[in-house]
Amino acid sequence: MSPALRGLLTRSGAGFVSNGILVIFVLISLFPVYLMFITSLKSQAELISNVFALPHDPKWGNYYLVLIQRGYYKAVINSLIFAGSVTVLTVLLSVLAAFAFAVFDFAGKRTFFVLVLVGLMVSEVSILIPVYNLLKSMNLLNTYVGMILPQIALGLSFGIFLMTTFFREVPRELIDAARLDGCTDWQLLTKIMIPVGLPGINALAVIEFLWAWNSFFLPLVIATKQELMPLSVSVIDFMGRFTFNYELVATTCVIMFVPILILYIFTQRSFRRGVTMGAVK
């Protein structure tokens, strides 16, 4: 065999293996999502007799049953209020703080930045008990406000960190020119930094929304009344009460996932930017 031919063979062999690996991981990535969708459209009888294939007779009525008859639409509204408020407030606080970090030089800057970074390491586990007691003493358990307030804190450090990275990318000349034109600090923020940094703000908003929408630990503890449960807690609550109605549990999962899927499809670039920016830059 000539060296050229052997080279060609090993190269196409390597290509075959690498494409094979990629295809296998495409299947692994998609299969559970596919399973969730098809299960949500099956009847009880079909759950065991037909696990992998599409349902013979799609039961769209499962959605009516879950959303309207079981009142699950309330959880959708709760999640929208919860995740929407958390996103808006987190972005607002992050933008203000990042503006200070990225543009100004001031005494104690390094210390403040370390304080913010410490927040990156802190999770629900570290704050659960005092936060629960604090909310209880303020009569905020089982309220929207009580769910929203601590959740913002969990994403805030990441938000400040990410926005600082984005604001640093704003060209220095632009900021200097604005100063020469007599911009106040506030005008500098609203007229220059926010418009120029808008792709970054979008990226942050998308990620914070995803986190809040999918979050479970704090809402589980704070929202114990069914009328206030967001989707994540509601899915598990539903599963506890309808243990063997897998098709209906799947329906609740799909209802929770579809808004995220739509968001993901339409904001690909923002997702990618938000996830990779903090890590690689």
Added chain:
Amino acid sequence: MIESRGRKSPYLFLAPAIIYLGIWIYYPIAKNFYLSFLGTEGTHGADFRFVGLQNYHQLLSDELFHRALLHNLVWVLLSILVPVVIGLVLAVLLVHKRTRLFYSAIFFLPVTVAPIMAAVVWGWIYNPTFGALNQMLTLIGLDSLAQPWLGDAATALVSVNMIGSWGYYGFCTLIFLAGLQNIDPEIFEAARIDGANALQQFRSITLPLLKPTLTFVLVYTTIGSMKFFDIIYVATKGGPDNSTQIVAVYMFDLFIRQGDVNYAAAMSVVLTAIILAMSLLAIRNMTRKPS
């Protein structure tokens, strides 16, 4: 950088976030620390008093806590061995492909699926009677391997970790891909001309130049593996026979179900301390950038 020593403007922009973190992050951490030194033992009812290190003493002899901590460490190892390695391999395979955006978008899809949802769906896949995994094994003639994946203490921890890995390798792929794209392709070109094969290129170019990205992913994975909760809580609640018990779930159970506030607080302090210690190195690396 705008010099503003003596001006209050930057502090005004910073204040809302810092005050906010103060109320909901720093104060709870300090309060937790304080609570961990209190206890009710020896007094009547809910009359809390200072008990010194008693709660920490109890942690030292609590075998379930030791097991839970060990499971967290196993989770760290598995999360590095499985999703991080898979993510690195997929990123290396994708970096010179024109279809990389398409593939990485699909690999990232599981990352957008809520952990609780992944736990629910994978619970069905692992189900011993109608689960897709056992059915698939039977289909390819490996039915001897079929078993109750989450119901057996021997396989439960690894099986649950696979749920977490499924929702994580796409994140690693995306990060590594971004890191690899930052490497100048001319370096690879030069290596190829010098006759370096793919493995040599990976060892002597890719890995060293990818080191900052690798460090970030390893630190991020370690922190995440110490504090995760959702998947275990939904899939196994720590069972069977405590084979998947982790610190977060154990602490949650102590606090919510048993109302053992001070002991739970001590546990939470230890976990927080471990995470902060592990992150110390990362903070040093990260704070070099601003200024």
